[in-house]
Amino acid sequence: MLERIPAYTDAMLDETGTLSDRVYRHLADRLIAGRFAPGDKLSLRAVSEALGLSIMPVREAVSRLAAEGALEVAPKKAVTVPLMRAGQFRDITQVRVEIEGFAAALACQAVTPESLAGIEAREREFRELSELPKADLAQAVAANQAFHFAVYRAAGSAELLAIIERLWLRVGPIINLDLRENPERLRLGGAVQAHRACLAAIRENRPAAAREAIAADISGASAFILSRQRLLD
Amino acid sequence: MLERIPAYTDAMLDETGTLSDRVYRHLADRLIAGRFAPGDKLSLRAVSEALGLSIMPVREAVSRLAAEGALEVAPKKAVTVPLMRAGQFRDITQVRVEIEGFAAALACQAVTPESLAGIEAREREFRELSELPKADLAQAVAANQAFHFAVYRAAGSAELLAIIERLWLRVGPIINLDLRENPERLRLGGAVQAHRACLAAIRENRPAAAREAIAADISGASAFILSRQRLLD
DNA sequence: TGCCGCAATCTGTGATCACAGTTAGCTTCC
DNA sequence: GGAAGCTAACTGTGATCACAGATTGCGGCA
16 A cells, blocks of 8 residues: 555656756755755755756756745855744744635535545555554655645646645745654644544535644644744744 | 826836846736736847846746746747636636635734725725726726735735735736726726725724625626636637 | 748757855964 | 964856757748
């Protein structure tokens, strides 16, 4: 079951699109998956050399990510993964609750047998992962992401999905940093319970309940992270 | 009163930030203000020559806008202002209703005397403009935008504001195209009425009513545009 | 008169170079 | 031994060049 979770495939390997596009996807994937920590620095030249390209495609990819707030680039200084202040994190959480909750509510009406099967599979995968004695954190993060996006994709709104992806681009580094430092949180099962409630609500076409479940999931994780006081302010 | 509406100032003239940033703001302002129509083509070289720069800053600005969906760039083909299908427009409208409605509801709780005064001023300016015998359409679009963003800014969420700005970047060209072809819509007063209701709701701290007013404004304009069948599909 | 095809022009993409401001490490002096 | 200052390496920014694919319009043929 677990090996169904798609392995990390490097966007640089698939040869569709321009080099800029591939670098963009490469970096975006790593950001969402939490492979960068807030404050990490990266240099255009270092990335381009690591990828065996000139600096140009990396520049374009980075400037796109900077436009979305996923990276910060100050003139003549190294590109950094943004630090987030507690107030900012609270703000983004409130927005996520509203928007991702809305997507979950939409999913109730727009769900198809196929997308429902996908959601069920992702829910089961995440649940089984969290029941393992020694959880693989990176895999758990990926499974959690897979569940959420299965729901959001089922909502059938490309616009909403794009907005949510941008939000995850921003919170990816924070979530992962948190999970890496507090692996026991997985044990508590708040996420598993919220996922289960969300799945049930979608099955039974109860939009308000689906919205509530996603909101609880996001708020719960956010409260935990804020309680650890690892954020500035 | 009317001359309070800030004149169109070119972002290229203020000398803060990198050239890329300035080009980005220049193009973004023109897109939101509806100075481009869907399907318009622009060439990196033409823009850079018009602005007296090399192609590089324009490239970066355009690739950022493309990342946000405000422009479309296909390899080896001219950059275009995206055409929008009716289905896509419906989708984006549904998302705007939810998100901008949420911002209006937030504004009820977060509004300050200063921001309320700003909203009132913008409401009055738009109302007076729409009562003129010969309305200046460009000014009406700008005044409408000013009112909406005064409300959204009053919500006090930087995250939400950024998301809404990106949405307007997308719909700017459509709205303007519509208003240019159907100037009589301003006469009908649907927008004026919605603005008035929104302002009243914010004054009286009625979040649900504020959300409703903004939703009615957006839905009304959207329904009108869709009824004109100028969109693909 | 109408249509097909070729060629000149224009498109974005990517590489390379020059530059100025930042950073970090080493040396030197106290 | 520690701190201050200088230098060398590194940062993103911007300009210019080369290239391959797309577009457009002109000319020739039917």
